[in-house]
Amino acid sequence: MPVTLQDKLVVAISSRALFDLDDSHAVYEQEGVEAYRRFQIDHEDEVLGKGEAYAMVEKLLRINQQLDNHKVEVVLVSRNSADTGLRVFNSIQHYGLNITRAAFSGGRTPHNYLRAFNCQLFLSTHADDVRLALQAGFAAATIIPGGPKNRADGPLLLAFDGDAVLFSDESEQVFQREGLAAFQNSEQQAARKPLGGGPFKPFLTVLNQLQKEFSPEECPIRTALVTARSAPAHERVIRTLREWDIRLDESLFLGGLSKAEFLQAFGADLFFDDQQGHCEAASGVVSTGHVPHGISNQR
Template sequence: MTDARKLVVAISSRALFDLDESHRIFEEGGKEAFCRYQIEHEEETLAPGVAFTLVRKLLAINDTLRQPTVEVILLSRNSADTGLRVFNSIRHHGLDIVRAAFTNGASPFGYIAAFGADLFLSSNAEDVKKALAAGHAAATILASAKPATDSGQLRIAFDGDAVLFSDESERIYREQGLEAFAEYEAAEARKPLSGGPFKAFLATLHHVQTLFDADESPIRTALVTARAAPAHERVVRTLRAWNIRIDEALFLGGKAKGPFLSAFGADIFFDDQQGHCHSASQHVATGHVPHGVANLDTPPA
Protein backbone atom coordinates (compact mmCIF):
# COMPACT_ATOMS: atom_id res chain seq x y z
CA MET A 1 0.00 0.00 0.00
CA THR A 2 1.60 3.23 -1.13
CA ASP A 3 -0.13 5.24 1.59
CA ALA A 4 -0.87 3.52 4.92
CA ARG A 5 -4.10 5.50 5.18
CA LYS A 6 -5.53 5.07 1.70
CA LEU A 7 -6.50 2.72 -1.07
CA VAL A 8 -6.04 4.74 -4.28
CA VAL A 9 -7.74 3.73 -7.54
CA ALA A 10 -7.05 5.58 -10.80
CA ILE A 11 -9.72 5.32 -13.48
CA SER A 12 -10.21 6.64 -17.00
CA SER A 13 -13.23 8.75 -17.88
CA ARG A 14 -14.45 6.12 -20.40
CA ALA A 15 -14.44 3.46 -17.68
CA LEU A 16 -16.33 5.70 -15.25
CA PHE A 17 -18.94 7.10 -17.66
CA ASP A 18 -20.67 6.02 -20.87
CA LEU A 19 -18.67 7.92 -23.48
CA ASP A 20 -19.43 5.59 -26.40
CA GLU A 21 -21.14 8.33 -28.43
CA SER A 22 -18.28 10.78 -27.79
CA HIS A 23 -15.73 8.12 -28.73
CA ARG A 24 -17.63 7.34 -31.93
CA ILE A 25 -17.51 10.99 -32.91
CA PHE A 26 -13.78 11.06 -32.17
CA GLU A 27 -13.15 8.00 -34.37
CA GLU A 28 -15.33 9.28 -37.22
CA GLY A 29 -14.64 13.02 -37.11
CA GLY A 30 -11.32 13.38 -35.32
CA LYS A 31 -10.16 15.41 -32.35
CA GLU A 32 -11.70 18.74 -33.35
CA ALA A 33 -15.15 17.20 -33.83
CA PHE A 34 -14.82 15.43 -30.48
CA CYS A 35 -13.84 18.64 -28.67
CA ARG A 36 -16.66 20.58 -30.28
CA TYR A 37 -19.18 17.89 -29.33
CA GLN A 38 -18.04 17.74 -25.70
CA ILE A 39 -18.20 21.53 -25.28
CA GLU A 40 -21.63 21.73 -26.95
CA HIS A 41 -22.92 19.02 -24.57
CA GLU A 42 -21.05 20.27 -21.52
CA GLU A 43 -24.16 20.63 -19.38
CA GLU A 44 -25.55 17.19 -20.32
CA THR A 45 -24.84 14.64 -17.62
CA LEU A 46 -23.03 11.51 -18.71
CA ALA A 47 -24.65 8.17 -17.89
CA PRO A 48 -22.79 5.71 -15.66
CA GLY A 49 -20.16 3.55 -17.33
CA VAL A 50 -19.08 -0.02 -16.66
CA ALA A 51 -17.00 0.83 -13.56
CA PHE A 52 -19.41 3.37 -12.08
CA THR A 53 -20.94 1.01 -9.51
CA LEU A 54 -17.49 -0.16 -8.47
CA VAL A 55 -16.37 3.44 -7.89
CA ARG A 56 -19.53 4.35 -5.99
CA LYS A 57 -19.06 1.39 -3.65
CA LEU A 58 -15.38 2.18 -3.15
CA LEU A 59 -16.14 5.75 -2.16
CA ALA A 60 -18.96 4.63 0.16
CA ILE A 61 -16.32 2.95 2.35
CA ASN A 62 -15.23 6.43 3.46
CA ASP A 63 -18.75 7.19 4.67
CA THR A 64 -18.86 3.93 6.60
CA LEU A 65 -15.50 4.52 8.26
CA ARG A 66 -16.01 8.28 8.55
CA GLN A 67 -12.44 8.83 7.41
CA PRO A 68 -10.74 9.17 3.98
CA THR A 69 -9.57 5.58 3.48
CA VAL A 70 -10.30 5.27 -0.25
CA GLU A 71 -9.55 7.78 -3.01
CA VAL A 72 -10.50 7.61 -6.68
CA ILE A 73 -8.38 9.60 -9.15
CA LEU A 74 -9.51 10.45 -12.68
CA LEU A 75 -6.88 9.90 -15.40
CA SER A 76 -8.26 11.13 -18.71
CA ARG A 77 -7.02 11.58 -22.26
CA ASN A 78 -9.42 14.53 -22.52
CA SER A 79 -8.15 18.08 -22.38
CA ALA A 80 -9.01 20.13 -19.31
CA ASP A 81 -11.43 22.07 -21.52
CA THR A 82 -13.39 19.06 -22.76
CA GLY A 83 -13.01 17.41 -19.35
CA LEU A 84 -15.45 19.90 -17.85
CA ARG A 85 -18.32 17.65 -18.92
CA VAL A 86 -16.75 14.76 -17.02
CA PHE A 87 -16.36 16.80 -13.83
CA ASN A 88 -19.88 18.19 -14.20
CA SER A 89 -21.12 14.59 -14.36
CA ILE A 90 -19.02 13.62 -11.33
CA ARG A 91 -20.67 16.43 -9.38
CA HIS A 92 -24.15 15.52 -10.63
CA HIS A 93 -23.75 11.89 -9.52
CA GLY A 94 -22.39 12.93 -6.14
CA LEU A 95 -19.03 11.20 -6.50
CA ASP A 96 -16.28 12.48 -4.21
CA ILE A 97 -13.58 12.69 -6.89
CA VAL A 98 -11.44 15.83 -6.69
CA ARG A 99 -8.08 14.91 -8.23
CA ALA A 100 -7.53 14.39 -11.93
CA ALA A 101 -5.00 14.47 -14.75
CA PHE A 102 -6.20 15.56 -18.22
CA THR A 103 -3.52 14.74 -20.78
CA ASN A 104 -5.06 16.02 -24.05
CA GLY A 105 -4.58 12.82 -26.03
CA ALA A 106 -1.35 11.58 -24.43
CA SER A 107 -1.22 8.39 -22.37
CA PRO A 108 -1.87 9.22 -18.70
CA PHE A 109 -0.21 6.08 -17.32
CA GLY A 110 2.83 8.03 -16.12
CA TYR A 111 0.71 9.73 -13.47
CA ILE A 112 -0.25 6.45 -11.78
CA ALA A 113 2.90 6.44 -9.66
CA ALA A 114 2.74 10.19 -9.03
CA PHE A 115 -0.73 9.81 -7.52
CA GLY A 116 0.33 6.68 -5.61
CA ALA A 117 -2.42 4.59 -7.22
CA ASP A 118 -2.80 0.93 -6.23
CA LEU A 119 -4.92 0.11 -9.30
CA PHE A 120 -5.49 1.60 -12.76
CA LEU A 121 -8.66 0.85 -14.72
CA SER A 122 -9.04 1.99 -18.31
CA SER A 123 -10.77 1.11 -21.56
CA ASN A 124 -7.52 1.81 -23.43
CA ALA A 125 -5.61 -1.47 -23.72
CA GLU A 126 -2.30 0.18 -24.63
CA ASP A 127 -2.37 2.40 -21.54
CA VAL A 128 -3.04 -0.69 -19.42
CA LYS A 129 -0.13 -2.61 -20.96
CA LYS A 130 2.20 0.32 -20.25
CA ALA A 131 0.99 0.49 -16.66
CA LEU A 132 1.55 -3.24 -16.12
CA ALA A 133 5.02 -3.01 -17.66
CA ALA A 134 5.80 -0.26 -15.15
CA GLY A 135 4.79 -2.55 -12.27
CA HIS A 136 1.27 -1.31 -11.55
CA ALA A 137 -1.89 -3.37 -11.14
CA ALA A 138 -3.97 -2.47 -14.19
CA ALA A 139 -6.80 -3.86 -16.29
CA THR A 140 -8.72 -3.10 -19.46
CA ILE A 141 -12.39 -2.75 -18.59
CA LEU A 142 -14.91 -4.80 -20.56
CA ALA A 143 -18.59 -3.93 -20.34
CA SER A 144 -20.95 -6.48 -18.85
CA ALA A 145 -23.97 -7.79 -20.72
CA LYS A 146 -25.86 -7.65 -17.41
CA PRO A 147 -26.34 -4.73 -14.99
CA ALA A 148 -24.20 -4.51 -11.87
CA THR A 149 -25.56 -5.75 -8.57
CA ASP A 150 -27.20 -3.14 -6.40
CA SER A 151 -26.04 -4.58 -3.07
CA GLY A 152 -24.13 -2.29 -0.75
CA GLN A 153 -21.19 -4.65 -0.41
CA LEU A 154 -18.24 -4.28 -2.78
CA ARG A 155 -17.41 -7.69 -4.27
CA ILE A 156 -14.18 -8.20 -6.20
CA ALA A 157 -13.09 -11.49 -7.78
CA PHE A 158 -9.65 -12.45 -9.03
CA ASP A 159 -8.18 -15.16 -11.21
CA GLY A 160 -5.06 -16.73 -9.73
CA ASP A 161 -2.19 -17.46 -12.12
CA ALA A 162 -0.76 -14.35 -13.85
CA VAL A 163 -3.08 -12.07 -11.83
CA LEU A 164 -2.64 -12.63 -8.08
CA PHE A 165 0.24 -15.04 -8.64
CA SER A 166 3.07 -15.20 -11.15
CA ASP A 167 2.58 -17.12 -14.39
CA GLU A 168 5.24 -19.75 -13.57
CA SER A 169 2.71 -22.57 -13.23
CA GLU A 170 0.69 -21.40 -16.25
CA ARG A 171 3.85 -21.63 -18.33
CA ILE A 172 4.35 -25.27 -17.36
CA TYR A 173 0.74 -26.07 -18.22
CA ARG A 174 1.03 -24.45 -21.64
CA GLU A 175 4.43 -25.93 -22.45
CA GLN A 176 4.07 -29.44 -20.97
CA GLY A 177 0.36 -30.08 -20.45
CA LEU A 178 -2.06 -30.71 -17.59
CA GLU A 179 -0.36 -33.81 -16.19
CA ALA A 180 3.02 -32.07 -15.89
CA PHE A 181 1.29 -29.05 -14.31
CA ALA A 182 -0.40 -31.25 -11.69
CA GLU A 183 2.86 -33.05 -10.89
CA TYR A 184 4.73 -29.75 -10.58
CA GLU A 185 2.14 -28.21 -8.29
CA ALA A 186 2.06 -31.29 -6.07
CA ALA A 187 5.85 -31.24 -5.76
CA GLU A 188 5.89 -27.49 -5.05
CA ALA A 189 2.78 -27.47 -2.83
CA ARG A 190 4.62 -26.08 0.21
CA LYS A 191 6.55 -23.46 -1.76
CA PRO A 192 4.62 -20.18 -2.02
CA LEU A 193 4.00 -18.85 -5.50
CA SER A 194 5.62 -15.58 -6.49
CA GLY A 195 3.33 -12.57 -6.55
CA GLY A 196 1.59 -11.43 -9.72
CA PRO A 197 0.65 -7.87 -10.73
CA PHE A 198 -2.40 -7.76 -8.41
CA LYS A 199 -0.76 -9.08 -5.24
CA ALA A 200 -0.16 -5.60 -3.79
CA PHE A 201 -3.68 -4.45 -4.65
CA LEU A 202 -5.16 -7.50 -2.91
CA ALA A 203 -2.97 -6.78 0.12
CA THR A 204 -4.32 -3.23 0.20
CA LEU A 205 -7.90 -4.46 0.02
CA HIS A 206 -7.14 -6.88 2.84
CA HIS A 207 -5.75 -3.99 4.92
CA VAL A 208 -8.97 -2.03 4.45
CA GLN A 209 -10.97 -5.12 5.42
CA THR A 210 -9.08 -5.35 8.70
CA LEU A 211 -10.51 -1.97 9.69
CA PHE A 212 -13.90 -3.68 10.07
CA ASP A 213 -15.20 -6.63 12.03
CA ALA A 214 -15.03 -9.67 9.76
CA ASP A 215 -18.81 -10.04 9.53
CA GLU A 216 -19.37 -6.32 8.89
CA SER A 217 -16.84 -5.60 6.14
CA PRO A 218 -18.20 -3.69 3.12
CA ILE A 219 -15.66 -5.59 0.97
CA ARG A 220 -15.77 -9.26 0.01
CA THR A 221 -13.13 -10.94 -2.16
CA ALA A 222 -13.05 -14.18 -4.10
CA LEU A 223 -10.45 -16.26 -5.91
CA VAL A 224 -12.06 -17.82 -8.99
CA THR A 225 -9.61 -20.17 -10.67
CA ALA A 226 -9.61 -22.97 -13.22
CA ARG A 227 -7.38 -24.94 -10.84
CA ALA A 228 -8.74 -28.02 -9.07
CA ALA A 229 -7.46 -30.44 -6.45
CA PRO A 230 -4.63 -31.25 -5.91
CA ALA A 231 -3.35 -27.96 -7.43
CA HIS A 232 -5.44 -26.04 -4.89
CA GLU A 233 -3.03 -26.70 -2.02
CA ARG A 234 -0.26 -24.43 -3.24
CA VAL A 235 -2.70 -21.55 -3.69
CA VAL A 236 -4.04 -21.91 -0.16
CA ARG A 237 -0.55 -22.11 1.32
CA THR A 238 0.60 -19.11 -0.75
CA LEU A 239 -2.16 -16.85 0.57
CA ARG A 240 -1.41 -18.10 4.08
CA ALA A 241 2.27 -17.25 3.63
CA TRP A 242 1.32 -13.77 2.41
CA ASN A 243 -0.96 -13.33 5.44
CA ILE A 244 -3.77 -12.26 3.12
CA ARG A 245 -7.37 -13.33 3.58
CA ILE A 246 -9.55 -14.30 0.63
CA ASP A 247 -13.19 -14.58 1.65
CA GLU A 248 -14.18 -17.17 -0.94
CA ALA A 249 -12.13 -19.53 -3.11
CA LEU A 250 -13.66 -21.34 -6.08
CA PHE A 251 -11.61 -24.13 -7.68
CA LEU A 252 -13.55 -24.83 -10.86
CA GLY A 253 -11.43 -27.42 -12.64
CA GLY A 254 -11.98 -25.78 -16.01
CA LYS A 255 -15.71 -25.01 -15.72
CA ALA A 256 -16.87 -21.68 -17.17
CA LYS A 257 -16.40 -18.93 -14.59
CA GLY A 258 -19.31 -16.67 -15.57
CA PRO A 259 -22.16 -18.41 -13.68
CA PHE A 260 -20.02 -18.62 -10.53
CA LEU A 261 -19.09 -14.94 -10.75
CA SER A 262 -22.77 -14.13 -11.11
CA ALA A 263 -23.57 -16.27 -8.06
CA PHE A 264 -20.85 -14.46 -6.09
CA GLY A 265 -22.28 -11.12 -7.23
CA ALA A 266 -18.95 -9.72 -8.42
CA ASP A 267 -18.78 -6.01 -9.13
CA ILE A 268 -15.65 -6.77 -11.15
CA PHE A 269 -13.55 -9.80 -12.05
CA PHE A 270 -9.89 -9.73 -13.10
CA ASP A 271 -8.41 -12.38 -15.41
CA ASP A 272 -5.40 -12.59 -17.71
CA GLN A 273 -6.98 -14.69 -20.46
CA GLN A 274 -9.10 -12.95 -23.06
CA GLY A 275 -11.35 -15.95 -23.58
CA HIS A 276 -12.20 -16.11 -19.90
CA CYS A 277 -12.72 -12.34 -19.81
CA HIS A 278 -15.18 -12.24 -22.70
CA SER A 279 -17.08 -15.19 -21.25
CA ALA A 280 -17.18 -13.62 -17.79
CA SER A 281 -18.30 -10.27 -19.20
CA GLN A 282 -21.60 -11.90 -20.20
CA HIS A 283 -22.32 -12.03 -16.46
CA VAL A 284 -20.28 -9.32 -14.65
CA ALA A 285 -18.02 -6.36 -15.35
CA THR A 286 -14.58 -7.72 -16.19
CA GLY A 287 -11.02 -6.43 -16.30
CA HIS A 288 -8.56 -8.02 -18.72
CA VAL A 289 -5.03 -8.13 -17.28
CA PRO A 290 -2.73 -8.41 -20.34
CA HIS A 291 0.10 -10.02 -18.39
CA GLY A 292 1.96 -13.30 -18.53
CA VAL A 293 2.37 -16.12 -21.01
CA ALA A 294 -1.29 -16.10 -22.11
CA ASN A 295 -0.75 -12.64 -23.64
CA LEU A 296 2.59 -13.13 -25.38
CA ASP A 297 1.11 -13.91 -28.78
CA THR A 298 -2.38 -12.39 -28.59
CA PRO A 299 -3.52 -8.90 -29.58
CA PRO A 300 -4.87 -6.46 -26.98
CA ALA A 301 -8.43 -7.06 -25.74
Protein backbone atom coordinates in the same frame (compact mmCIF):
# COMPACT_ATOMS: atom_id res chain seq x y z
CA MET B 1 1.69 19.03 7.02
CA PRO B 2 1.58 18.44 3.27
CA VAL B 3 -1.37 16.54 1.84
CA THR B 4 -0.50 12.94 0.98
CA LEU B 5 -2.22 9.84 -0.35
CA GLN B 6 0.37 7.43 1.07
CA ASP B 7 -1.98 5.90 3.65
CA LYS B 8 -4.93 5.34 1.29
CA LEU B 9 -6.24 2.81 -1.20
CA VAL B 10 -6.00 4.80 -4.44
CA VAL B 11 -7.79 3.70 -7.60
CA ALA B 12 -7.23 5.56 -10.87
CA ILE B 13 -9.95 5.30 -13.49
CA SER B 14 -10.39 6.60 -17.00
CA SER B 15 -13.47 8.58 -17.98
CA ARG B 16 -14.70 5.83 -20.36
CA ALA B 17 -14.43 3.18 -17.65
CA LEU B 18 -16.45 5.34 -15.25
CA PHE B 19 -19.05 6.69 -17.68
CA ASP B 20 -20.72 5.70 -20.94
CA LEU B 21 -18.90 7.79 -23.54
CA ASP B 22 -19.70 5.63 -26.57
CA ASP B 23 -21.43 8.43 -28.50
CA SER B 24 -18.62 10.94 -28.08
CA HIS B 25 -15.96 8.28 -28.72
CA ALA B 26 -17.68 7.43 -32.02
CA VAL B 27 -17.42 11.11 -32.97
CA TYR B 28 -13.71 11.03 -32.13
CA GLU B 29 -13.09 7.91 -34.24
CA GLN B 30 -15.15 9.06 -37.22
CA GLU B 31 -14.46 12.82 -37.29
CA GLY B 32 -11.32 13.46 -35.27
CA VAL B 33 -10.15 15.38 -32.23
CA GLU B 34 -11.63 18.79 -33.03
CA ALA B 35 -15.10 17.39 -33.73
CA TYR B 36 -14.85 15.44 -30.46
CA ARG B 37 -13.91 18.61 -28.57
CA ARG B 38 -16.86 20.51 -30.02
CA PHE B 39 -19.22 17.62 -29.27
CA GLN B 40 -18.17 17.46 -25.63
CA ILE B 41 -18.47 21.21 -25.16
CA ASP B 42 -21.88 21.29 -26.85
CA HIS B 43 -23.11 18.48 -24.58
CA GLU B 44 -21.22 19.32 -21.39
CA ASP B 45 -24.44 19.97 -19.44
CA GLU B 46 -25.86 16.56 -20.39
CA VAL B 47 -25.25 13.93 -17.72
CA LEU B 48 -23.33 10.88 -18.88
CA GLY B 49 -24.68 7.39 -18.30
CA LYS B 50 -22.94 5.04 -15.90
CA GLY B 51 -20.05 2.97 -17.25
CA GLU B 52 -18.87 -0.57 -16.57
CA ALA B 53 -16.86 0.29 -13.45
CA TYR B 54 -19.28 2.85 -12.01
CA ALA B 55 -20.81 0.53 -9.38
CA MET B 56 -17.37 -0.45 -8.12
CA VAL B 57 -16.35 3.21 -7.77
CA GLU B 58 -19.53 4.21 -5.95
CA LYS B 59 -19.17 1.32 -3.51
CA LEU B 60 -15.49 2.11 -2.92
CA LEU B 61 -16.22 5.74 -2.12
CA ARG B 62 -19.09 4.78 0.20
CA ILE B 63 -16.61 2.90 2.40
CA ASN B 64 -15.25 6.26 3.57
CA GLN B 65 -18.60 6.99 5.23
CA GLN B 66 -18.04 4.04 7.58
CA LEU B 67 -14.56 5.14 8.73
CA ASP B 68 -13.30 8.00 10.88
CA ASN B 69 -10.56 8.76 8.35
CA HIS B 70 -11.03 8.54 4.61
CA LYS B 71 -9.07 5.52 3.47
CA VAL B 72 -10.21 5.35 -0.16
CA GLU B 73 -9.39 7.77 -2.97
CA VAL B 74 -10.54 7.59 -6.57
CA VAL B 75 -8.77 9.80 -9.11
CA LEU B 76 -9.75 10.45 -12.70
CA VAL B 77 -6.86 9.76 -15.10
CA SER B 78 -7.87 10.59 -18.64
CA ARG B 79 -6.59 11.23 -22.14
CA ASN B 80 -9.07 14.11 -22.34
CA SER B 81 -8.05 17.72 -22.02
CA ALA B 82 -9.46 19.77 -19.15
CA ASP B 83 -11.68 21.45 -21.75
CA THR B 84 -13.33 18.22 -22.90
CA GLY B 85 -13.14 16.73 -19.41
CA LEU B 86 -15.52 19.32 -17.97
CA ARG B 87 -18.50 17.17 -19.01
CA VAL B 88 -17.03 14.27 -17.04
CA PHE B 89 -16.64 16.38 -13.91
CA ASN B 90 -20.16 17.74 -14.33
CA SER B 91 -21.41 14.15 -14.36
CA ILE B 92 -19.30 13.30 -11.30
CA GLN B 93 -20.95 16.20 -9.49
CA HIS B 94 -24.41 15.14 -10.66
CA TYR B 95 -24.00 11.64 -9.20
CA GLY B 96 -22.48 12.96 -5.99
CA LEU B 97 -19.21 11.07 -6.36
CA ASN B 98 -16.45 12.35 -4.10
CA ILE B 99 -13.81 12.52 -6.85
CA THR B 100 -11.81 15.74 -6.65
CA ARG B 101 -8.46 14.89 -8.22
CA ALA B 102 -7.74 14.34 -11.90
CA ALA B 103 -5.00 14.23 -14.52
CA PHE B 104 -6.08 15.25 -18.03
CA SER B 105 -3.20 14.35 -20.32
CA GLY B 106 -4.48 15.90 -23.56
CA GLY B 107 -4.21 12.82 -25.77
CA ARG B 108 -1.04 11.36 -24.27
CA THR B 109 -0.99 8.20 -22.19
CA PRO B 110 -1.81 9.17 -18.58
CA HIS B 111 -0.11 6.19 -16.94
CA ASN B 112 2.94 8.31 -16.02
CA TYR B 113 0.88 10.00 -13.30
CA LEU B 114 -0.05 6.80 -11.45
CA ARG B 115 3.04 6.75 -9.24
CA ALA B 116 2.63 10.41 -8.30
CA PHE B 117 -0.93 9.65 -7.16
CA ASN B 118 0.31 6.55 -5.26
CA CYS B 119 -2.19 4.39 -7.17
CA GLN B 120 -2.66 0.71 -6.48
CA LEU B 121 -5.10 0.04 -9.35
CA PHE B 122 -5.69 1.53 -12.80
CA LEU B 123 -8.84 0.84 -14.81
CA SER B 124 -9.20 1.97 -18.41
CA THR B 125 -10.78 1.05 -21.73
CA HIS B 126 -7.51 1.89 -23.51
CA ALA B 127 -5.53 -1.36 -23.79
CA ASP B 128 -2.19 0.30 -24.56
CA ASP B 129 -2.40 2.48 -21.44
CA VAL B 130 -3.17 -0.62 -19.36
CA ARG B 131 -0.16 -2.50 -20.75
CA LEU B 132 2.12 0.43 -20.01
CA ALA B 133 0.77 0.62 -16.45
CA LEU B 134 1.39 -3.11 -15.93
CA GLN B 135 4.92 -2.77 -17.26
CA ALA B 136 5.47 0.05 -14.76
CA GLY B 137 4.46 -2.24 -11.90
CA PHE B 138 0.82 -1.30 -11.30
CA ALA B 139 -2.24 -3.51 -11.12
CA ALA B 140 -4.21 -2.57 -14.22
CA ALA B 141 -7.03 -3.92 -16.34
CA THR B 142 -8.79 -3.11 -19.59
CA ILE B 143 -12.52 -2.79 -18.92
CA ILE B 144 -14.54 -4.88 -21.38
CA PRO B 145 -17.98 -3.60 -22.41
CA GLY B 146 -21.04 -5.77 -22.13
CA GLY B 147 -21.55 -6.59 -18.47
CA PRO B 148 -24.84 -5.70 -16.78
CA LYS B 149 -24.71 -2.57 -14.67
CA ASN B 150 -24.72 -3.69 -11.04
CA ARG B 151 -26.66 -1.82 -8.42
CA ALA B 152 -24.57 0.36 -6.15
CA ASP B 153 -26.08 -0.96 -2.91
CA GLY B 154 -24.68 -3.85 -0.93
CA PRO B 155 -21.02 -4.77 -0.36
CA LEU B 156 -18.25 -4.33 -2.91
CA LEU B 157 -17.69 -7.74 -4.53
CA LEU B 158 -14.37 -8.26 -6.34
CA ALA B 159 -13.32 -11.53 -8.00
CA PHE B 160 -9.82 -12.42 -9.15
CA ASP B 161 -8.28 -15.13 -11.29
CA GLY B 162 -5.18 -16.66 -9.77
CA ASP B 163 -2.27 -17.35 -12.14
CA ALA B 164 -0.91 -14.23 -13.88
CA VAL B 165 -3.27 -11.99 -11.86
CA LEU B 166 -2.84 -12.56 -8.11
CA PHE B 167 0.09 -14.94 -8.64
CA SER B 168 2.96 -15.03 -11.11
CA ASP B 169 2.45 -17.02 -14.32
CA GLU B 170 5.19 -19.55 -13.46
CA SER B 171 2.66 -22.39 -13.12
CA GLU B 172 0.72 -21.32 -16.21
CA GLN B 173 3.94 -21.55 -18.19
CA VAL B 174 4.30 -25.21 -17.18
CA PHE B 175 0.68 -25.89 -18.15
CA GLN B 176 1.01 -24.30 -21.58
CA ARG B 177 4.39 -25.92 -22.29
CA GLU B 178 3.74 -29.42 -21.00
CA GLY B 179 0.01 -29.88 -20.41
CA LEU B 180 -2.35 -30.54 -17.51
CA ALA B 181 -0.69 -33.68 -16.11
CA ALA B 182 2.71 -32.00 -15.90
CA PHE B 183 1.11 -28.92 -14.33
CA GLN B 184 -0.66 -30.98 -11.66
CA ASN B 185 2.52 -32.92 -10.88
CA SER B 186 4.59 -29.73 -10.71
CA GLU B 187 2.13 -28.09 -8.32
CA GLN B 188 2.07 -31.15 -6.07
CA GLN B 189 5.86 -31.18 -5.91
CA ALA B 190 5.92 -27.43 -5.11
CA ALA B 191 2.89 -27.42 -2.81
CA ARG B 192 4.86 -25.90 0.09
CA LYS B 193 6.76 -23.41 -2.05
CA PRO B 194 4.86 -20.10 -2.23
CA LEU B 195 4.03 -18.76 -5.66
CA GLY B 196 5.52 -15.48 -6.77
CA GLY B 197 3.29 -12.43 -6.67
CA GLY B 198 1.37 -11.34 -9.74
CA PRO B 199 0.49 -7.77 -10.74
CA PHE B 200 -2.57 -7.66 -8.45
CA LYS B 201 -0.84 -8.84 -5.27
CA PRO B 202 -0.04 -5.26 -4.04
CA PHE B 203 -3.63 -4.14 -4.70
CA LEU B 204 -5.05 -7.15 -2.88
CA THR B 205 -2.68 -6.52 0.04
CA VAL B 206 -3.91 -2.95 0.51
CA LEU B 207 -7.52 -4.06 -0.02
CA ASN B 208 -7.07 -6.72 2.67
CA GLN B 209 -5.66 -4.10 5.06
CA LEU B 210 -8.76 -2.01 4.45
CA GLN B 211 -10.98 -5.02 5.19
CA LYS B 212 -9.25 -5.37 8.57
CA GLU B 213 -10.66 -1.97 9.56
CA PHE B 214 -14.02 -3.75 9.93
CA SER B 215 -15.34 -6.76 11.75
CA PRO B 216 -16.04 -9.72 9.43
CA GLU B 217 -19.78 -9.23 9.92
CA GLU B 218 -19.71 -5.53 8.98
CA CYS B 219 -17.04 -5.48 6.28
CA PRO B 220 -18.33 -3.74 3.12
CA ILE B 221 -15.86 -5.64 0.89
CA ARG B 222 -15.90 -9.29 -0.15
CA THR B 223 -13.24 -10.91 -2.32
CA ALA B 224 -13.19 -14.17 -4.22
CA LEU B 225 -10.57 -16.26 -6.00
CA VAL B 226 -12.13 -17.79 -9.12
CA THR B 227 -9.62 -20.15 -10.68
CA ALA B 228 -9.57 -22.99 -13.18
CA ARG B 229 -7.31 -24.92 -10.77
CA SER B 230 -8.63 -27.95 -8.90
CA ALA B 231 -7.23 -30.47 -6.44
CA PRO B 232 -4.37 -31.27 -6.10
CA ALA B 233 -3.20 -27.87 -7.44
CA HIS B 234 -5.29 -26.06 -4.82
CA GLU B 235 -2.84 -26.63 -1.95
CA ARG B 236 -0.09 -24.38 -3.27
CA VAL B 237 -2.56 -21.51 -3.72
CA ILE B 238 -3.91 -21.85 -0.18
CA ARG B 239 -0.43 -22.02 1.33
CA THR B 240 0.72 -19.04 -0.75
CA LEU B 241 -2.11 -16.81 0.50
CA ARG B 242 -1.37 -18.00 4.05
CA GLU B 243 2.30 -17.08 3.59
CA TRP B 244 1.29 -13.63 2.33
CA ASP B 245 -1.10 -13.19 5.28
CA ILE B 246 -3.89 -12.34 2.85
CA ARG B 247 -7.46 -13.47 3.41
CA LEU B 248 -9.90 -14.10 0.61
CA ASP B 249 -13.55 -14.43 1.60
CA GLU B 250 -14.35 -17.08 -0.99
CA SER B 251 -12.26 -19.46 -3.12
CA LEU B 252 -13.68 -21.30 -6.11
CA PHE B 253 -11.55 -24.09 -7.62
CA LEU B 254 -13.43 -24.92 -10.81
CA GLY B 255 -11.25 -27.51 -12.54
CA GLY B 256 -11.72 -25.95 -15.97
CA LEU B 257 -15.47 -25.23 -15.70
CA SER B 258 -16.70 -21.99 -17.23
CA LYS B 259 -16.38 -19.17 -14.71
CA ALA B 260 -19.36 -17.10 -15.89
CA GLU B 261 -22.12 -18.84 -13.93
CA PHE B 262 -20.08 -18.83 -10.73
CA LEU B 263 -19.25 -15.13 -11.12
CA GLN B 264 -22.93 -14.39 -11.61
CA ALA B 265 -23.73 -16.36 -8.44
CA PHE B 266 -21.09 -14.40 -6.51
CA GLY B 267 -22.47 -11.15 -7.96
CA ALA B 268 -19.07 -9.67 -8.80
CA ASP B 269 -18.91 -5.92 -9.33
CA LEU B 270 -15.70 -6.54 -11.24
CA PHE B 271 -13.80 -9.69 -12.24
CA PHE B 272 -10.12 -9.68 -13.24
CA ASP B 273 -8.61 -12.37 -15.51
CA ASP B 274 -5.56 -12.58 -17.74
CA GLN B 275 -7.12 -14.72 -20.48
CA GLN B 276 -9.15 -12.93 -23.13
CA GLY B 277 -11.47 -15.90 -23.69
CA HIS B 278 -12.39 -16.08 -20.00
CA CYS B 279 -12.99 -12.33 -19.96
CA GLU B 280 -15.27 -12.41 -22.98
CA ALA B 281 -17.35 -15.22 -21.47
CA ALA B 282 -17.57 -13.46 -18.10
CA SER B 283 -18.40 -10.03 -19.54
CA GLY B 284 -21.87 -11.25 -20.51
CA VAL B 285 -22.85 -11.58 -16.85
CA VAL B 286 -20.52 -9.32 -14.81
CA SER B 287 -18.32 -6.31 -15.44
CA THR B 288 -14.88 -7.64 -16.39
CA GLY B 289 -11.31 -6.38 -16.60
CA HIS B 290 -8.73 -8.04 -18.83
CA VAL B 291 -5.24 -8.13 -17.33
CA PRO B 292 -2.86 -8.39 -20.32
CA HIS B 293 -0.05 -10.01 -18.35
CA GLY B 294 1.83 -13.30 -18.51
CA ILE B 295 2.36 -16.03 -21.08
CA SER B 296 -1.26 -16.07 -22.29
CA ASN B 297 -0.78 -12.53 -23.60
CA GLN B 298 2.58 -13.06 -25.29
CA ARG B 299 1.39 -14.97 -28.34
